[in-house]
Structure formats: C-alpha cells, structure tokens
Amino acid sequence: MRNRRRGEIAVIFQSRRRPGDDAAYAAAAHAMEALAREQPGYRGHEHARGDDGFGITISYWADEASAIAWRDHPEHRRIRDLGRAHWYADYETIVTRVERDYRWQAE
Numbered sequence: 848m849r850n851r852r853r854g855e856i857a858v859i860f861q862s863r864r865r866p867g868d869d870a871a872y873a874a875a876a877h878a879m880e881a882l883a884r885e886q887p888g889y890r891g892h893e894h895a896r897g898d899d900g901f902g903i904t905i906s907y908w909a910d911e912a913s914a915i916a917w918r919d920h921p922e923h924r925r926i927r928d929l930g931r932a933h934w935y936a937d938y939e940t941i942v943t944r945v946e947r948d949y950r951w952q953a954e
Contacts (some may be wrong), residue, residue, distance in 0.1 A: 852945040855890055856908040858917075862930075862938035864900035872934045875926050882922055888913020900936070907945075914942060 864872070883889055888909035896902030908914040917923060930938075 851950070852890070852907060852948045855945045856911050856914040857943050857945050858906045858908065858914055859941040859943070860904045860906070860938060861941070862902050862904075863936045864896070864902065864934055865936050866900070868933055875929065875934075879923060879926055882920070883917060886913065886917050886920070888916070911942075911944075 880892070883892065883906060890907035890909055892904060892906040894902065894904040906914075906917070908917065
C-alpha cells in the first residue's frame, strides 16, 4: 500500500542505553508502549536496538496535537525523567511529517 502514513507525524527517538538495569528498563518500555496505544491519534510504532545499546523507536501520530499530547503525558514525562537519570547515555528526538511512504514485500 502506498502512502498509508502520508500526513502523519513521525517521532523518531534515537537513544544509546547505559549498561545494566535491563529488567526495569524493559518493564518501563512495555508500559510506555501500552500507554501510547491508548492515546488519541496513535497510529503505531517500530523499534530496534543493537547489541551496542543504540536504538531507534519511531512512533506515528495522526497529527501534531496528538504527538505533543503524548510528549506532555504525565506518565510519559515521569518515565522520560527516569530514562535520563538511569537508562540513557544520550538520546535525540526528531519530529517530522510524513510526505511519502512506500512498502514492498516479497511474495
């Protein structure tokens, strides 16, 4: 399907994990995923993390207001503060509007 995400807001979160505290991090990540799914305007997400601790999560939102509401959600803010204090060596967040997307799949 072409342009299924056109017009959506993509929030790209690139992070580098500190070593350790894996169980608490995994629990928080799972909780954030479940909470995000309940938010108005949530359209999905994708995530990958390498053995070196570098990860990328892309969440998709119907519009900018939905992405901002997620950014400002009190529980998301609380977990973000824990991430800064315990789990992340660094991170970068990039917010952009999807202009085009293409998908291919082997048959």
